[in-house]
Amino acid sequence: MNSPPHFICTPFSLMACQGLASGETLKSLKAESETLRKKLEEERKKLHDVELEKVAEKAEALGELNMKTRRTLKGHGNKVLCMDWCKDKRRIVSSSQDGKVIVWDAFTTNKEHAVTMPTTWVMACAYAPSGCAIACGGLDNKCSVYPLSLDKDENLAAKKKSVAMHTNYLSGCTFTNSDMQILTSSGDGTSALWDVESGQLLQSFHGHSADVLTLDLAPSETGNTFVSGGSDKKANVWDLRSGQNVQSFDTHDSDINCVKYYPSGDAFASASDDSTCRLFDLRADREVSIYSKDSIMFGAASVDFSLSGRLLFAGYNDYTINVWDVLKGTRVAILFGHENRVSSLRVSPDGTAFCSGSWDNTLRVRQEGRGVGRELKQGGTTLYG
Amino acid sequence: IGVEAKMSSKMPSSNNIAQARRTVQQLRIEASIERIKVSKASADLMHYCGEHAKYDPLLMGIPASENPFKDKKPCTIL
Numbered sequence: 001m002n003s004p005p006h007f008i009c010t011p012f013s014l015m016a017c018q019g020l021a022s023g024e025t026l027k028s029l030k031a032e033s034e035t036l037r038k039k040l041e042e043e044r045k046k047l048h049d050v051e052l053e054k055v056a057e058k059a060e061a062l063g064e065l066n067m068k069t070r071r072t073l074k075g076h077g078n079k080v081l082c083m084d085w086c087k088d089k090r091r092i093v094s095s096s097q098d099g100k101v102i103v104w105d106a107f108t109t110n111k112e113h114a115v116t117m118p119t120t121w122v123m124a125c126a127y128a129p130s131g132c133a134i135a136c137g138g139l140d141n142k143c144s145v146y147p148l149s150l151d152k153d154e155n156l157a158a159k160k161k162s163v164a165m166h167t168n169y170l171s172g173c174t175f176t177n178s179d180m181q182i183l184t185s186s187g188d189g190t191s192a193l194w195d196v197e198s199g200q201l202l203q204s205f206h207g208h209s210a211d212v213l214t215l216d217l218a219p220s221e222t223g224n225t226f227v228s229g230g231s232d233k234k235a236n237v238w239d240l241r242s243g244q245n246v247q248s249f250d251t252h253d254s255d256i257n258c259v260k261y262y263p264s265g266d267a268f269a270s271a272s273d274d275s276t277c278r279l280f281d282l283r284a285d286r287e288v289s290i291y292s293k294d295s296i297m298f299g300a301a302s303v304d305f306s307l308s309g310r311l312l313f314a315g316y317n318d319y320t321i322n323v324w325d326v327l328k329g330t331r332v333a334i335l336f337g338h339e340n341r342v343s344s345l346r347v348s349p350d351g352t353a354f355c356s357g358s359w360d361n362t363l364r365v366r367q368e369g370r371g372v373g374r375e376l377k378q379g380g381t382t383l384y385g
Numbered sequence: 386i387g388v389e390a391k392m393s394s395k396m397p398s399s400n401n402i403a404q405a406r407r408t409v410q411q412l413r414i415e416a417s418i419e420r421i422k423v424s425k426a427s428a429d430l431m432h433y434c435g436e437h438a439k440y441d442p443l444l445m446g447i448p449a450s451e452n453p454f455k456d457k458k459p460c461t462i463l
Contacts, residue, residue: 029405034411047422055427059434070454078428090453103404207411248415264433266426284426285418307431308437310444327431352442367454370446384431 023297044286052288056327065323065333068369072362074106080357081138081313081346086127092365093134094344094357095122101136103148106355106365115146115156124172128179129174135163135182137170142185146194153222172215176240183226183240185212191228193240205238207245214258222265229256235270247296249280251287258302262326263309269326272302277297277314279326285309294329302344307351315356337364369371 032377041194078098080207091112091330099120103113104292106316126135128145137143146156159371163314164170167188176193189323191205191212210231218225235256237247238277254273261268265287274378276292277300291312298318303313312324321342323333340359353367393421438444 022413024406026405029402032409033405033412036416036448040412040416043420047420049422050424050427052427052430055424056431059431067443072428137451162429231396237428242416245411248395248411262430263437264430266429266433280432281423281426283421283425283429285420286423287432288423290419306443308434310434310438310441310442327434328426347443351440351444352447352452354443366396366456367452368443368446 004258014084019323026381028377043235044284047284048286049288050279052327053329056329061329062325063326065311065367066369067333067335069337069366070365071091071106071109071365073106073109073251073365074362075104075210076100076361078361079120079340079359080361080363081123081343082125082132082136083346083355083357084125084365085187085346085348085355086131087129087349088131089348089350089352091127091131091190092363093125093127093136094363095125095136095138097121099123101146103134104163104363107285110330113148113156115160117144122171124170126173126182128175129177130179133174133179135175137164137173137184139169140187141166141188143170143173143182143194145182163196163197163199164192166190166192166234168211171211171213172325174215174217177220178219178298183215183217185215185228187211191215191226191231192338195246202238203243205245207236207238208232210233213255213348216259216261216268218261219265227259227261227268228270229259229270231255233272235259237266237282242359245283247285248251249287251278254299257299258286260304263305263307267359269303269305269312271314273299273304275299275316277303277312277324279312289329290324291329291331295324300349301342302346304345304347304354306354307348313345313354315358317341319358319360321345321356 069345076096078096080094083094090107092104092106099117101115121138122136123138133147135145145161147159153368164184166186166188172185182194189208193203208230212228212230215228227237229235233252236245254271256272258271270281271277275296278287279289281288299318300314300316302315312326314322319338321335324331338358338360342356342358344357353365355365357363
């Protein structure tokens with residue numbers, strides 16, 4: 001199950017392939033695991049001197065939020081499963097259960113490109129950093145890259161390039177800091193890093209004991225790591241270069257559907273079928289906040305942070321989006337509008353808007369609707385921005 | 386092409402030992418990382434939010450004149 005891939009054999013895995021060292025038995029190894037697990041728990045506990053919520057009592061309270069839907073993107077014939085923003089802050093790529101992948105201009109709501117994949121359930125899609133290509137995949141077990149042509153009539157499918165090949169469905173994909181490499185996650189329990197040009201596997205990541213459902217790359221300033229979440233209820237942090245699993249978090253009670261880094265790279269949030277979202281601090285090496293309510297009983301599918309990291313937007317299977325105060329742990333808004341599950345949610349690259357994709361076949365772009373946040377008074381009249 | 390990683394349910398005994406050894410190695414790595422106190426981690430998270438809040442359009446709002454998503458409408462004088 002966790003056997004190393006054929007042509008990448010690190011010293012770590014070679015050692016594991018050898019026979020028993022003297023004095024070592026299966027029993028002694030298991031005993032040592034237990035001891036180490038207990039030690040980990042103790043170490044984490046020692047540093048748990050206060051709750052984030054308590055420290056955050058000093059933080060300024062958030063004013064009332066007023067999120068407004070600015071655009072509704074209609075055109076998919078079936079459930080929207082995934083979406084991603086282009087770095088230009090206006091284009092969006094989205095993928096659907098019916099095999100269609102659409103590139104939208106969110107300002108005008110025009111569809112700029114459309115591709116029909118040779119598979120249904122396109123569960124993952126991503127925009128290339130250059131804005132010149134998109135990647136997508138799903139039940140075909142692959143991740144394919146489509147260069148976007150300026151000629152809207154050109155057949156995108158003709159230039160398609162198969163990059164990643166897994167042995168089960170593709171659940172997530174993202175370009176790294178260039179158009180040249182793609183990181184993928186799969187139902188086969190692995191994540192992998194690929195060279196786009198050659199399709200070569202550069203590194204694979206083994207450690208989850210069930211489907212990997214989501215991944216997110218650390219902000220480029222914080223170094224070469226990524227976090228993945230799986231059906232094994234674990235969130236794992238990986239070193240991109242070595243393939244090593246450097247940290248693991250297992251406090252969720254069910255599948256982790258989405259993971260996203262906090263903007264500083266020092267933490268990440270997760271959304272789970274256990275109906276909670278959580279915040280894990282990487283330097284404290286533990287869960288530091290849980291975003292939940294007794295009234296929220298359906299799974300959380302997708303999360304993303306606002307630019308400052310103060311707000312966490314989370315889309316749920318009960319069709320709502322809850323907005324959480326990341327520091328204080330309280331819910332600050334509930335957003336209605338979608339008529340089915342919210343499957344995917346992302347804040348735009350400049351933080352001015354966020355887009356949600358839903359099983360109701362639409363995408364919605366929303367913003368804070370207060371204008372500059374305060375009424376502007378000029379003379380005796382009140383002008384609303 | 387690509388990785389053939391089979392999630393096999395039948396594990397011969399040598400694989401069990403390999404698996405157990407991998408688990409021990411993994412836990413050793415995780416146990417050895419340097420950690421900071423939650424108080425320090427929390428302070429840093431709060432500091433980051435504080436520093437960036439004024440530049441957060443979903444928190445602060447955006448002037449209509451600078452907002453490409455806002456339809457240009459005449460102001461309502463009340």
